[in-house]
Amino acid sequence: MKKDKVYIFSLAFGFAGSIFALFQSIYCLPLFIIAFLLRPLLSYFPALKVQTDERELGIQSTSGDFAFLAIILALTGGLVIRALKGHYSDDYFFLIALGLILRYLIKLLLHGDFARTATIVFWALGTISSLFIVLEAGFSSPALIGVLLFILFYFLGKSVRKFPIYTIVVTSLIITGLFFAFHSSFQYNLLLFVLFPLAVAFSSLLLYIIEQRYDYSPPKSLILIGIILFISSEVIGFMLQTDVKRPDKTMFSQIEDSTASKLYGIPVSGTAFFYEDDTTRLKAGILSRPHKFGNIVLPGGSKVYLSKNGCLDFAFLPFNYRIGEYDVKGEGPESWQTVFYPDGTVKVIWLAHDHIIQGVPCREANFWSELFSGESSVRFYSNGKIQHCKLAHDAYFQGQYIKKNRHLEFDSTGTIVKTY
Secondary structure, rough: OOHHHHHHHHHHHHHHHHHHHHHHOHHHHHHHHHHHHHHHHHOOHHHHHHHHHHHHHHHHHHHHHHHHHHHHHHHHHHHHHHHHHOOOOOOHHHHHHHHHHHHHHHHEEEEEEHHHHHHHHHHHHHHHHHHHHHHOOOOOOOOHHHHHHHHHHHHHHHHOOOHHHHHHHHHHHHHHHHHHHHOOOOOOOHHHHHHHHHHHHHHHHHHHHHHHHHHOOHHHHHHHHHHHHHHHHHHHHHHHHHEOOOOOOHHHHHHOOOOOOOOOEEEEEEEEEEEEEEEEEEEEEEEEOOOOOOOOEEOOOOEEEEEOOOOEEEOOOOEEEEEOOEEEEOOOOOEEEEEEOOOOEEEEEOOOOOEOOOEEEOOOOOHHHHHHHHOOOOOOOOOOOEEEEEOOOOOEEOOEEEEEOOEEEEEEOOOOOEOO
């Protein structure tokens, strides 16, 4: 190991990480990662003139491959064991698939094979999205959309080398169309699984056109920065999508101690809406801080709608959030609507994760299942009994064997009255 400035900085980051670790701070993790990966990362930037040992970098590369392989195999084995026990973790399958795909694409990008990168992205996107739609929709007319998507992305992949200009124009039109179609209701799933991959295909196509027309290839350092930004966006977006926040002591102290102004008893920010026939009654607004409605605390940023008697009617949560015993989905205003009874108990929720409710394995809500296999809302009677949900996996329930994605309706005693 060369004892140069990089070595000294790595030691400094490692020492700082050790201090944070002693105080059990999560900040120790990024510091340790920087200390370990600083030299390999800087070696991709020739302008910095970092001293590198080719043999050492080769060893680090090989050790990284083995570590990646070990983690993927361990995660896969663990997921298989969990599945055999009846526990399903779709979130981790996404991370495994993302890791495998990115490893292959990074190799292509660093070798300057931009056309093949775009082709692989189109074909992977077409195959995965079409299979998902067909599996969600079954043998029905919406499944034809999956077939059409496969055909579209297949021909886009085939046309990358022959007609790159037309392909990049079509790609940009698809991205623009999706943005304007869904910009009013932000969806993490659409961003992670469609827009980000299409952005990679668009960027690869652009680099390929520049390379062919102007005989110019961008430096590896620039490609590396783009790769890091893309992976960071995917993983952070995924974590935001799956993360669930819960009420804690800090939230309650914010409610009790805050001196910020309230509007008719509700702390709101921005535009507030009132009933036309009674402007003294607040109809809707976005909470400026956490607020307690009965026995439920909603986080700041929630868009709440109130009934004329001042009770919470429904709300749009800013992020996934624990209400009672349920992890409820939230992605900002006008996204997933959580409905309440006048006494504050939940009436309609959209689950952030698969959850067993009163013995029924209910499915999480997501953009794709809503689009192609019907709504995944969980509805309750006023007595708290479940009224409706979509089944998360095949199950034997009340003497019936019911397939995954079937909708179940119950009476107020919890007995199944309808499946469809």
